[in-house]
Amino acid sequence: MKRVLITGAAGFLGSHLCDRFTKDGCYVIAMDNLITGDLKNIEHLFKLENFEFHHHDVTKFVHVAGDLDYILHFASPASPIDYLKIPIQTLKVGSLGTHNLLGLAKDKNARILIASTSEVYGDPLVHPQNEDYFGNVNTIGPRGVYDEAKRFQESITMAYHTYHGVDTRIVRIFNTYGPRMRLNDGRVVPAFIGQALRGEDLTIFGDGLQTRSFCYVDDLVEGIVRLLHSDYVYPVNIGNPDEITIKEFAEEIIQLTNANQKVVYRPLPTNDPLQRQPDITKAKELLDWEPKVKRAEGMQTTLEFFKKFSREELSISEHRNFN
Secondary structure, three states: OOEEEEEOOOOHHHHHHHHHHHHOOOEEEEEEOOOOOOHHHOHHHOOOOOEEEEEOOOOOOOOOOOOOOEEEEOOOOOOHHHHHHOHHHHHHHHHHHHHHHHHHHHHHOOEEEEEEEHHHHEOOOOOOEOOOOOOEOOOOOOOHHHHHHHHHHHHHHHHHHHHHOOOEEEEEEOOEEOOOOOOOOOEHHHHHHHHHHHOOOEEEEOOOOOEEEOEEHHHHHHHHHHHHOOOOOOOEEEOOOOEEEHHHHHHHHHHHHOOOOOEEEEOOOOOOOOOOOEOOHHHHHHHOOOOOOOHHHHHHHHHHHHOOOOHHHHHOOOOOOEO
16 A cells, blocks of 8 residues: 655645545545645545544654655645735745655655646746746745745755655646635635625726636646656646636636626736646646546536535635635
């Protein structure tokens, strides 16, 4: 039985990875400090014999007894609302946390996959974004704490690979959605759905012509698993290249939820990317991977998840979204 450590395990992506690896017959050691994660996302796994949970902050020394085959490092705030509230912790988990886990991988002779992000490309001057593009990032802007944490994360990962021979993988994750997203995390999918369910107008920041490309979480997890089991050590984009403007997406949500609301516009946040679309040529060629779930299908499943929220939970969600 393969032993897998998953950090950020109680978060949106981490919890789905826990589901996948326990289902695949691995022994999963889940780790989270619960700053942004929620035990509700993984409580259904507590009864399994091949699952255990550790409440721990990976910016502190990480100890795991026994052998480890794989480490998946997904511990990090991932939404603007989170990393603007806790910027220092965001930088620390990308630097100190990654350093600790790379050291653990070296000690255990384990393969480690690092979760990077499309935010390393910043507000891109190349479209669509491929892995050879170095990005356009404002290091001291409000999004810099997240962008630079992830860029440093990639750099130290490659340093451990080249200097220490650690077996590493790097996934650059583009906009992903699905069940277990936090209603109040500020990202566009839960923000729009939350506003629609509350009967509010949908808020667009900017003119709405900025683009995003949304990948359903099951597709993303499949891509991550294939990358983990591949022999490729350099960054790989995993995301859905089906690009849509924020304005068009808001209209889709209104239609999906049968809402009567209109769209309202607010000023664009500083350094908000105007375009976001992955070039997934490498993923297709190296991993034989591409997304399968159509947006209409994935959004319907996601809507059903959010419909389970109570009126009270809907009412206390953040009213601001970041595109």
